[in-house]
Amino acid sequence: MIGVFDVSSTTVVVLGERGLRSFVVALFILGATIPFAYAILRLNQVTKWTALDAVLRFPSVNGATEALQFTLFEALASALLTIVIGLPVAWCLSRYRWRRVRIVRAFLAVPFVTPAIVAAMGFLSLIRDGGLLSKIGIDLRLETGIVGTFAELSGWNHPGHFFALILAHAWFNLSLMIRFIEPTLSTLDPAWEEQLSVLPSGKSKMKRLRTLWVPILGPAVLCAGALSFLFSFTSFALVKWLTPKNNTLESLMAEAGSSAGIAGYRVDSSELIYSVALIQFFILLLTLAITGSLQKRYTRRLSLLSEQGVREHHGPPTYKAKFVVGLGLVFTALPFLSTLTSSFQIRAVSERGVQTEWTLEGWKKAWTGDLSTMGVNEAMLNSVIYAFATLLIALPLGWILASTIHKLDKRGWKKSSRCLDLFCMLPLAISALMVGLGVLLGGLRWYPQMFNWFFLPVYPHVLLTVPFVVRVMLPAYATLDPRYTEQCQLLNMSPVRTWYHGTLMFLRGPAVVAGSLTLAFSLGEFGASWLLVRSGSWDTLSIVIDQLMGRPMFDPSIYPTAMAASTMLMLLTFGLFFLAERFRESSDRSGF
Amino acid sequence: MKSILSVLCMLLCASLSGCLTAEQLADIENENACESTVQVRDSDGTLKILTYDIFQGYSNELIEQFINQTGIQVEIIRTDDAGGILDQMMLTQMAPQADLMLGLDNTYLPTALKNCLLVEHNITPENLTQSSRDFYDGDLALPFDEGDVCLNYDEDALQTSNMSVPTSLWNLTEPEWNGKLAFPSPITSSPGRAFLVATYDYFTEETNSERGNMSAWWQAIADNGAIFTSGWTESYTTYYTGGYGEYTEGYIGGAYMTVSYCHSPGVEAYFAENYTHSTSLMLPKSSFHQVEYTGVIHGAAEIDAARQFIEYLTSPEVNVNMPEYNSMYSVIEGSDLPETNGYRYHSDTINTATSITDDIIEQNMEQWLLDWQDATQ
Numbered sequence: 001m002i003g004v005f006d007v008s009s010t011t012v013v014v015l016g017e018r019g020l021r022s023f024v025v026a027l028f029i030l031g032a033t034i035p036f037a038y039a040i041l042r043l044n045q046v047t048k049w050t051a052l053d054a055v056l057r058f059p060s061v062n063g064a065t066e067a068l069q070f071t072l073f074e075a076l077a078s079a080l081l082t083i084v085i086g087l088p089v090a091w092c093l094s095r096y097r098w099r100r101v102r103i104v105r106a107f108l109a110v111p112f113v114t115p116a117i118v119a120a121m122g123f124l125s126l127i128r129d130g131g132l133l134s135k136i137g138i139d140l141r142l143e144t145g146i147v148g149t150f151a152e153l154s155g156w157n158h159p160g161h162f163f164a165l166i167l168a169h170a171w172f173n174l175s176l177m178i179r180f181i182e183p184t185l186s187t188l189d190p191a192w193e194e195q196l197s198v199l200p201s202g203k204s205k206m207k208r209l210r211t212l213w214v215p216i217l218g219p220a221v222l223c224a225g226a227l228s229f230l231f232s233f234t235s236f237a238l239v240k241w242l243t244p245k246n247n248t249l250e251s252l253m254a255e256a257g258s259s260a261g262i263a264g265y266r267v268d269s270s271e272l273i274y275s276v277a278l279i280q281f282f283i284l285l286l287t288l289a290i291t292g293s294l295q296k297r298y299t300r301r302l303s304l305l306s307e308q309g310v311r312e313h314h315g316p317p318t319y320k321a322k323f324v325v326g327l328g329l330v331f332t333a334l335p336f337l338s339t340l341t342s343s344f345q346i347r348a349v350s351e352r353g354v355q356t357e358w359t360l361e362g363w364k365k366a367w368t369g370d371l372s373t374m375g376v377n378e379a380m381l382n383s384v385i386y387a388f389a390t391l392l393i394a395l396p397l398g399w400i401l402a403s404t405i406h407k408l409d410k411r412g413w414k415k416s417s418r419c420l421d422l423f424c425m426l427p428l429a430i431s432a433l434m435v436g437l438g439v440l441l442g443g444l445r446w447y448p449q450m451f452n453w454f455f456l457p458v459y460p461h462v463l464l465t466v467p468f469v470v471r472v473m474l475p476a477y478a479t480l481d482p483r484y485t486e487q488c489q490l491l492n493m494s495p496v497r498t499w500y501h502g503t504l505m506f507l508r509g510p511a512v513v514a515g516s517l518t519l520a521f522s523l524g525e526f527g528a529s530w531l532l533v534r535s536g537s538w539d540t541l542s543i544v545i546d547q548l549m550g551r552p553m554f555d556p557s558i559y560p561t562a563m564a565a566s567t568m569l570m571l572l573t574f575g576l577f578f579l580a581e582r583f584r585e586s587s588d589r590s591g592f
Numbered sequence: 593m594k595s596i597l598s599v600l601c602m603l604l605c606a607s608l609s610g611c612l613t614a615e616q617l618a619d620i621e622n623e624n625a626c627e628s629t630v631q632v633r634d635s636d637g638t639l640k641i642l643t644y645d646i647f648q649g650y651s652n653e654l655i656e657q658f659i660n661q662t663g664i665q666v667e668i669i670r671t672d673d674a675g676g677i678l679d680q681m682m683l684t685q686m687a688p689q690a691d692l693m694l695g696l697d698n699t700y701l702p703t704a705l706k707n708c709l710l711v712e713h714n715i716t717p718e719n720l721t722q723s724s725r726d727f728y729d730g731d732l733a734l735p736f737d738e739g740d741v742c743l744n745y746d747e748d749a750l751q752t753s754n755m756s757v758p759t760s761l762w763n764l765t766e767p768e769w770n771g772k773l774a775f776p777s778p779i780t781s782s783p784g785r786a787f788l789v790a791t792y793d794y795f796t797e798e799t800n801s802e803r804g805n806m807s808a809w810w811q812a813i814a815d816n817g818a819i820f821t822s823g824w825t826e827s828y829t830t831y832y833t834g835g836y837g838e839y840t841e842g843y844i845g846g847a848y849m850t851v852s853y854c855h856s857p858g859v860e861a862y863f864a865e866n867y868t869h870s871t872s873l874m875l876p877k878s879s880f881h882q883v884e885y886t887g888v889i890h891g892a893a894e895i896d897a898a899r900q901f902i903e904y905l906t907s908p909e910v911n912v913n914m915p916e917y918n919s920m921y922s923v924i925e926g927s928d929l930p931e932t933n934g935y936r937y938h939s940d941t942i943n944t945a946t947s948i949t950d951d952i953i954e955q956n957m958e959q960w961l962l963d964w965q966d967a968t969q
Contacts, residue, residue, distance in 0.1 A: 062965050062969060063969075128840075143844075158844060160844075161844065244821060244822075244826040244830050245819065245821065245826075245830075245844075255780055255822050258671070258672075258675075258676050258679040258680065258683075259675070259679040259682075261683075262679070262682045262683055265682050265703075265707075266679075268961075268962075268965075347839045347840075349836070349839060349863070349864035349865070349867060350864060350865040350867050354839050373670075440683075449633065449687070539670065547670065547672075550672060550823070550825055551825075552824075552825065552828070552829075552919065553829060553836055553837075553840055554836055554859045554860060554862070554863045554919060555863055556836075556839075556863060559840055
């Protein structure tokens, strides 16, 4: 607010703005801290352990060490596989003049916003007996053929389902590679590569890799890898369904979640949650810090040329590039198609064997529901209401937080800016389940009537989506030219009009991206809802799918019903995501 | 700003009117909930039922029939299993959010009774089977279905592998069963918990014999490569080779035996045109008669509506449908499984009476679970 002529009104505006910012920051800090702090306090009371006890006793907690080993192993393997699959696709997509590149990019980004439970269903149907993978000899389900031979030679018990899990994680995180690699590669001056190839240090491919590509792409690849590690580390729905014999720290906590925090009852559950939550928190905090520092190095890279110019220079894609990107698109589409097909198929078992018949029964049952499971129509309405309520709160909240971080940074308050930035990422380190558990324990103790409140799940949804809004809006603020705002003020425009013309007009694209991410994540949110909706009767689509899959399937119609519900959630997510894409500006490269 | 703060303060003060009192909080801390006054939620005319995924076949029409008959609105609050119902009731014991509990079995009921989570239902239904009333016949919970939890095995797999049908649970610790058993965890699964009780029953008589006791058996089973899963679904669907799991996605197989109900082979046949290669292991004392109960939650707002629902549920015309609707036996005297598709033919019945009582479970369950954890870790 510089250069406003009416001093008294300026003071009011500045005070109002400061007040609003302080209020929003305080609200977020309290909202994000209280559930976790309360959960820890409660667990502390029930277990009579200090936080240090909980950390030190981690190895003695039933199943915790195995879960930690498995979590680290699968998260590292998933991050590596994401790089192996994603790097060639991102490379090919960045270097050529593709037709409809925005659509291709948006399609490859869809898995990232796909609800985890839908991804799990997609991969389950993909690896089934008679599914595509088993037809081409990769039997991840019964582990015959190559996978069986590998299992025998390595002595590894059930590697097939582990491969399915890391494949699903790589599928999920594929767009992270594109999101980090493409902006660097598609704007890199081709002259660098050409000039280097005539120098002694760039004669061979290996030398060029060492002197050019590793320094340029290294931070971006590591950044995407670190984020893949983070998302795979907190994986819950995919682990629950694809590797039922193994637990991640998150799924281990989920099992014990409903009985934790009750004095004198199942104290072992509280001990488990207390210990595992703290260890997970420290690991995730460390990962976030590493990601943050890598992101800084990555954003320091300069864009040298316009994307269009670079693409023109490289010309139309080669056959090899078309093949690689085509493979990426098929890889992205397969689980979706597989889920859709499975929703129309039902098994018919008799002494003669098993046959698959085509049916609409799954869709009919999914729509109407029964006493065990809510109908999809009702669950979908709940999901949509929660998603839009989350959007209404998380978008402005994240937006104001991002602008506050930016403002603090610009005014030289670097430490405060960094602290607030890190704090905004905190809900990701706490994990969805702990956020849900904190709300559950705190709320039940202090205000049980809250559990009759339909909008309760919005609370954890907001906490879990704000970090994404901040991450998308923050870089956009960095590119904002303050001179536009100054011009508006010189023209004596009202504060609202100044904000509209000087800020909003330039941040529409990122805001749409942040909004669509918020909607998609809220629609697919599983961990926190999984704990919370059990206190009410407001199941979301994700929960309905999980409930269906958890039911005894003597009745063959249950599986297609679950697949039909998955398909509906998938279509809903796609619909909202592509709708948002329509409003995204072509120049916008701010996000996913 | 002042006005915003005022509104916030007002909202906060208004909302805090529903908070627990200091005495209630102290009672929770001191595990003294039975002595405390429960905070009853405001009545809104809607009957809230806390349950898990039972009644998979019951249609909305059936509920509508209840609504039409009584004019009472119904809302279902779903947990993932019977343990989830107890967890939820324990968590909200000072301020319950539901009126009726539906689905606690006799391994969980003693804990609910001990913690004063239920109140009298004042219903005296006629024609209930003796087996459903043997375990608990008080006024706080009423049975609505029953069935025996026991080991199921894959007949075809045993035949193909030239393995003999076990004549003792100790046979399962022999090398030929290495890696071929799947058990749901008693900590997180109610059939798993029921089978843990069965093993207590089975090995109690052996305590002084050379063959050891329950913990030793579980340890030997774990050493023999048994697969332990969190729920019945994973054991039966993912690993058991004799069930419907082999036709579903996510199946791994490898386990020729698992824990389920003695009538599960009948349910398999019912849905597969009288075909199944699964059967039950009929060893004396190696099964547990599971009874599922319904009851009015202490602190319920809609007590009359809850009682009407219990009457409706235990009425012969509704309850006899349990085998088709919930894959369990009805508790109505004289009813049986239907003969359709070999449902009754493939269902085995256990005749050995159990010596387990609610007192034994209430006093020992926590220790059994700890012993089980130690033995299988």
